[in-house]
Amino acid sequence: MTSLKRATAGLLSLLCAAVLLPGADARADNPIVQTIYTADPAPLVHNGRVYLYTGHDEDGSTYFTMREWRVYSSADMANWTDHGSPMSLATFSWASADAWAGHVIARNGRFYWYVPVKNRATGRMAIGVGVADSPTGPFRDALGRPLVENGEIDPAAFLDDDGQAYLYWGNPNLWYVRLNPDMISFSGGPTQIPLTAAGFGARSGNPSRPTLYEEAPWVFKRNGMYYNVFAAECCSEFIAYSTAPGPTGPWTYRGTVMPRQGASFTNHAGVIDFNGGSYFFYHNGALPGGSGYTRSVAVEKFSYRADGTIPTMSMTTAGPPQIAPLDPYVRxxxxxxxxxxxxxxxxxxxxxxxxxxxxxxxxxxxxxxxxxxxxxxxxxxxxxxxxxxxxxxxxxxxxxxxxxxxxxxxxxxxxxxxxxxxxxxxxxxxxxxxxxxxxxxxxxxxxxxxxxxx
Known part of the structure; x- marks a missing residue:
């Protein structure tokens, strides 16, 4: 029996006794997964379902001890199906450790999972690519080597309306490459996005990091506007965002999406539209034993303002409303x-x-x-x-x-x-x-x- 199992078994009674009476369990649907610790959410909408790709914090971790990635899916944003671990460090023969925050994108009937791992040969963080024919895997190493390596982390892919795909990543810097249509190679070299106060907010007291940008970029497009939602100003991090007229900028800082909350000193965002609603994924340390190294993914439903800006939202235990009821008369x-x-x-x-x-x-x-x-x-x-x-x-x-x-x-x-x-x-x-x-x-x-x- 794992430490998380022992701890989570008592969570319901703790919530009921402490803060959520009456009817606590009916409202306690965040975090999404209670069977293990999950981190770094990367949601993908595909064929009427949301597929949620996460990292897996090992029980009792006192560091970012992560050896595999997991995937869950939902059609109603309330009940989530566990699809297990379709990719791990063992998928990449050249990787030695650190199955950290990745991102999945679909193209041409395939699914590409960009992940940062430690390159055994160099000792540096590099970005590998897993590929699968199904959103639930299994994934295989698409290249047998890193796609790109500069010691930085947190890849996020974006496919624009014109068919050009981009890969963004970076901590402490922010980089992008233009991916080729095969999604496993790129044109030109990595380009560094200027981190300016106008683009990413001003940070005080840290000359080596003058802006709020920390890590975990999440880039998407909505109604002609490009958004970059990112983890800001460690530690403890909050979630902020910038917007731009194009996928590579120039970026304008827009403010806070989620303030510093929860029992984790990191956060990591994922944003999607699904079935007419908008959803913001993040992680915290809300489960028993939770911390900055034993995190759990949660989600909130939100609405953009009329001008396209994102409202500031807080972590809740309720989670989003259920989209449609579940049919018990099918398996x-x-x-x-x-x-x-x-x-x-x-x-x-x-x-x-x-x-x-x-x-x-x-x-x-x-x-x-x-x-x-x-x-x-x-x-x-x-x-x-x-x-x-x-x-x-x-x-x-x-x-x-x-x-x-x-x-x-x-x-x-x-x-x-x-x-x-x-x-x-x-x-x-x-x-x-x-x-x-x-x-x-x-x-x-x-x-x-x-x-x-x-």
Missing amino acids: QEAETIAWSSGVETEVSAEGGMNVGFIENGDHIKVKGVAFGGGATSFSARVASGTSGGRIELRLGGPSGTTVGTCTVPATGGWQTWTTVTCPVSGATGTQDLYLRFAGGSGYLLNLNWWQFHS
Whole structure:
């Protein structure tokens, strides 16, 4: 059992007791992921879903100890599906450490993941490129060597309307290259963007860094205006932004997007439009054990002002409103979660991921489940290497009304799967569903998918 699992198992009771009563759990959907620590969000909209690419802070880290990247996705901005780790340091044979903040962009049916890693040969930070045919991977090293290397970090790619792609990166400087259509080579050399007070705000007391720009550029275009949202003035960082008439400037500093908040001395932004709304992703240290080295990704919905400027926003525990209810009458992956307590995820022998390491009292929340006129039964794909346990189907909270209970038998192994079914009564309308797990001591069962039947 990891330290995060032990800590997160008590988070719900802590929130309820401390700051979020009444109905705390119904509103506590930030951070997005509670099964591990995540950092450096890079959202991508593709085919009606948001794919969220993150780093992974190791439990108990006292540095940026990161060995892999993760990916999650959502169609409703409330329930997020864990797709595991489709890329790691091992993907890059020339990399030795530091799977830090990356960015994914889609082009020509492929997905390109630009990441900073330490080059074993030089000892410097370099930017590699992973490529995949699916947004969830697996990703492979596109080059077998760095795309670019100057010791600086935090790449972010941008594809303009005219088909020209750019890669931005840098700390302490800000650089860009013009990517070729193959997305794994570039024309010309790296160009340094002038960091001026007019372009990126003035910093006082640090002659070597006269502007607010610190790291983590995120460049995008909206209504003809180019935006560069970045982490500002370490430490503790806040999120600021600049705008320009073109992708390479000249930039004009516009102010603060998110002030210094949360239990992390860094922050890292990602901004998207999805399904008619605008969303701002960031990270903090909000989970138990959270810090500047054990961070968690969160998201807020926002609206641009009429003149295109971005409002200042604060971190919340609520997260954005759900776009549409979830259909329980089609098979749902167990790792599709709005909030969880105590559980983790792992690779499943049946493909994809499953929820595991489940103990008595752990639970999963699935937000906004549309039962309609009523469900009559519930099926789940389960496994147990011990004596099994029970899945309690509750509405409204982990101690809410029980509408069904499924008994999970011993199956002879944690990846030896069987399907169990149990009757359901009283599950109607649209409600938050809680899968609460009960049984004896130790690990009880694994859960791969579930489905209600009308």
